[in-house]
Amino acid sequence: MSRHPSRKVLVAGGAGFLGSHLCERLIDQGHAVVCLDNLQTGSLANLTKLERSDRFEFMEADLTDPLPSRLKRRAFERIYNLACAASPPLYQADPEHTLLTSVLGTQQLLKLAETSGARLLQASTSEVYGDPHAHPQVENYWGNVNCTGPRACYDEGKRAAETLCFDYDRMDRVDVRVARIFNTYGPRLTAADGRVVSNVVSQALAGDDITVFGDGSQTRSFCYVADLVEGLTRLMEYEGEQPGPVNLGNPTERTIHELVERVMSLTRSTSAIRHQPLPIDDPKRRRPDISKAARLLDWRPSTELDSGLLATIAWFETRARPVQITTQERRAMGALG
DSSP: OOSSOOOEEEEETTTSHHHHHHHHHHHHTTOEEEEEEOOSSOOGGGGGGGTTOTTEEEEEOOTTSOOOHHHHTSOOSEEEEOOSOOSHHHHTTSHHHHHHIIIIIHHHHHHHHHHHTOEEEEEEEGGGGBSOSSSSBOTTOOOBOOTTSTTHHHHHHHHHHHHHHHHHHHTTSOEEEEEEEOOEEOTTOOGGGOSHHHHHHHHHHHTOOEEEETTSOOEEOOEEHHHHHHHHHHHHTOOSSOOOEEEESOOOOEEHHHHHHHHHHHHTOOOOEEEEOOOTTOOSOOOBOOHHHHHHHOOOOOOOHHHHHHHHHHHIIIIIOGGGOOHHHHHHOOSOO
């Protein structure tokens, strides 16, 4: 059970990969949770475990539309905003919607939080750092973002959402927390997700060629979903002065080739590796400095990569049935996350 009192919580984007794990954690802690999702990239299948709980409720709605009246009549104590497609092929498929979800959606939730007196946690992203010149990335680094490139709908949308959050906080309208989330993986990723872990695991299990963009020397830091959810809940309940943005991710940096080698070993795959050009504005290096999270939240990820990959592989083996990967899913494997 939670160390905190039972609360009324809204999770926007709660049917997605990360959001559904967060909803389960909150229910396990004894909270009452309303999950809001437009099901663009989320799935009701992710919420199967929660259907039996009388403390869980699902509402289908899109944050680019006015909030449902029945939602605005509710009083919440905590609001998590995880709404927005998070993988490049999915958020680039409808860039206008991606940008508006981040900006208009965040504004609507901030207004709801102001009315309710709720604290709001904004799920921002390491993408606000762009293709960084500073390494590792610390929260006071302003980033290197191409504001007119194909990834800008997500990068700039999240940067604008952070601006809204901190403006509301400075004006004493809403108490906010902002998490900058780095690459996260685990069960409930899908082959259509388009991010590097789901791509590599799906292709390895299916016996397809494994796509490596660029020469494979670019780096990412992979955080297991359970560790990330723990960081989010700790940040939400942090009671000190406004901490500013807080990096949440695994500080262990690995090349894409290292990831491919681990997945191939764990799946006993004999797939070949196929190189493709690096997507536009794809970051060359990515590693969080998590000293702030360690100091303020006493948080560090604890799941070893192999353990997390084995759980993820087991999910794909039992759920995705790789031999049945669809043409649409294969086409989605077109960019790194």
